Amino acid sequence: MMKKLVSLALAMLMLVSLTVSATAEDAVRIVTLKGPTGIGMVKMMNDNDGTYAFTLAGAPDEATAAIVSGSADIAAVPTNLAATLYQKTNGNVQLLALNTLGVLSIMELGDTIHTVEDLAGKTIYASGQGATPEYVLNYILDAYGLTDQVTVEYKAEHAELATLAAAGEVTIAMLPEPNVTSVLMQNSDYRIALDVTELFAEAAEKKGESATMSMGCVIVRKEFAEQHPDKVAAFMEAYDASVAFVTENVEEASQMVEAQGIMPKAAAAAKAIPNCHIVFITGEAMKNAIEPFFQILYNANPKSVGGALPADDFYYMP
DSSP states (O other): OHHHHHHHHHHHHHHHHHHHHHHHHHSEEEEEESSHHHHTTHHHHHHOOSSEEEEEESSHHHHHHHHHHTSOSEEEEEHHHHHHHHHHTTSOEEEEEEEEEOOEEEEEESSOOSSGGGGTTOEEEEEOTTSHHHHHHHHHHHHTTOTTTOEEEEESOHHHHHHHHHTTOOSEEEEETTHHHHHHHHOTTEEEEEEHHHHHHHHHHHTTOOOOOEEEEEEEEHHHHHHOHHHHHHHHHHHHHHHHHHHHOHHHHHHHHHHTTSSSOHHHHHHHGGGSOEEEEOHHHHHHHHHHHHHHHHHHOGGGGTTSOOOGGGBOOO
16 A cells, blocks of 8 residues: 555656646746846746746846847847847847836936036046947937036946945946935935936937937847747736836835845835836837937947847837
8 A cells, every 4th residue: 555655656746747847848938137127027927837937137148148049038138238139149039028218317416416407517427338328328418518518437337336426435426226226225315316218318309319218128039939929929918017017016016026036125126116117118119219229329339239220120010
């Protein structure tokens, strides 16, 4: 009798093992980044029943490697990296959705800056030289005729500048989330003076361009999208619902953000989410929003988008 029970238990364990393996093998493999780029996906991660296999990456390079190698099907990455990957993979990457607009803020230790014109004659400390933050700031300053009136000093890392700001060693800093929230929580004398996303939209209007600052997106391997349109459609529906949940239920979402390891602390996530401009924009609206932004980045530095603008097949149109 005991032998029969042991045999039955072993058989059940084998069945469970096979089921888990099958589920894991069949799961859509998703890589998302820590920080704002991954926040909108947190409800999907929290409710995951095995449909998705999530990997949380600390840096965009990890997501790049996963997409290029084929070990990931879908990834949340910076928008300019998506354009670069399209070129690098000879078109085997498509843009599914924009998930994050601008996450940059200009912060001040004091209360003298209320409009972009107030930056004249001042020094801004920033990070992200040779990347989107620099090109966006240059675009804004140029639109307002402030290029020669504002000094910009760059630090090598976001964290380095955040540390200096929190210690009160710099007066004006342009930083992304979650570094902005980190500074605000450590130094109550600092405040958000200007929302760079809003400044960019106003600058584009002044230049007669309809560009939207879009820093985060979701991409898919083209081969996977062609082979599994049903899975892509289900992912898009679930992601749309997740973004809606995050933006409407900040406190609850913040707890999930901590639990999933996207940000270390729920309290910081709760303060950061409203500043992250988390969205879910697809189809023609997505293309119309991001194409002019890519053009601006290309004009600043062609290498920032892979050396050429993406062709129409880059944009996933279900």
